Amino acid sequence: MSAESVPVIDLSEDIDTVAAAIHEAASGIGFFYIANHGIDRETTDEAFAAARLFFDMPEGIKRTVAVGTDQRGWMAPGMSMLPGARAADRKEVFFWGREIAADDPDMGKPMVAPNRWPEDTVPCLREGIAPYYGAVCDVGARVMAAVAVSLGGSPEDFAPFYARPLARGQAVYYPPRTPEDEAEGRFGVAPHTDFGVLTLLLQDDSGGLQVRRPNGEWIDAPPMPGTLVCNIGDLLQRWSNDRFVSTVHRVINRTTGARYSIPVFYDPRTDAVIDPHLFLREGETARHSPITPGEHIAGRNRESFSQYSQTATH
Numbered sequence: 001m002s003a004e005s006v007p008v009i010d011l012s013e014d015i016d017t018v019a020a021a022i023h024e025a026a027s028g029i030g031f032f033y034i035a036n037h038g039i040d041r042e043t044t045d046e047a048f049a050a051a052r053l054f055f056d057m058p059e060g061i062k063r064t065v066a067v068g069t070d071q072r073g074w075m076a077p078g079m080s081m082l083p084g085a086r087a088a089d090r091k092e093v094f095f096w097g098r099e100i101a102a103d104d105p106d107m108g109k110p111m112v113a114p115n116r117w118p119e120d121t122v123p124c125l126r127e128g129i130a131p132y133y134g135a136v137c138d139v140g141a142r143v144m145a146a147v148a149v150s151l152g153g154s155p156e157d158f159a160p161f162y163a164r165p166l167a168r169g170q171a172v173y174y175p176p177r178t179p180e181d182e183a184e185g186r187f188g189v190a191p192h193t194d195f196g197v198l199t200l201l202l203q204d205d206s207g208g209l210q211v212r213r214p215n216g217e218w219i220d221a222p223p224m225p226g227t228l229v230c231n232i233g234d235l236l237q238r239w240s241n242d243r244f245v246s247t248v249h250r251v252i253n254r255t256t257g258a259r260y261s262i263p264v265f266y267d268p269r270t271d272a273v274i275d276p277h278l279f280l281r282e283g284e285t286a287r288h289s290p291i292t293p294g295e296h297i298a299g300r301n302r303e304s305f306s307q308y309s310q311t312a313t314h
Helices: 015-026 041-055 059-063 123-150 179-184 234-239 293-304
Strands: 008-010 031-035 073-075 092-096 168-174 189-192 198-203 209-212 218-220 228-232 249-251 259-266
Touching (some): 008 015, 015 031, 041 092, 041 123, 041 198, 041 259, 092 123, 123 168, 123 259, 234 293
Parallel strands (some): 008 031
Antiparallel strands (some): 073 092, 198 228, 198 259, 209 218, 209 249
């Protein structure tokens, strides 16, 4: 494995082997595929089918669950413009998170809110996505246990931080890129780093995900059947005291058809303290001050999504 390509890591191997492979990938290119993760094909197919059906619905139906500053529900085209981009991203997104009760101790804290499922019009969206979401969060816990070992800790080190995790999901639809998009510098997703700790991405067979190597070269991270793409986010780079790399990446749908993906951002509870002292090596100085995921991610969202500048909230 090297920073020149995106490696494949077999999650069925023993944890020390997985941890060593993650450490090499995370400190190099910052991306890796996960094979033998245990999520069956039927579960992923049903999640994609539900997402496609929702995005095919008339705009009026999707607007009944329009996104607000709680970052739950449907985000229309043109509402995502990442810092530094020349144009808004060419995509639609449906956002959700873990299901919470009215008396949840995190209710009202940053990035914690009830989901906005279109139960009356597209009930299959929740029915199709929920099993995948639960399964991929289980995979995320296994990956984070190996990450802890890779940083010199124990498999259980992250567990207290993941009580009531944010674990935010997105179903994403990308239309084909047009010549006008190319002329305007418009991407499916403009170059960016992910805001949180760990991203687990389910992508269809369209391709389009690209990762920027340290020398500036863009390389493809093409679909590989039966795998998830994982990448390090900004918060894990901080937590690892910059031993791990949050890598710039982008999406360009160059096909003639739609592209769909389902990323899950596997992040700790909203008020967990991300502090590099947790894995600091002897003689090493912390490069980052402590920060909480909820405040950090909410701040990045305010820079990137137009609903935060609108008066209507949900």
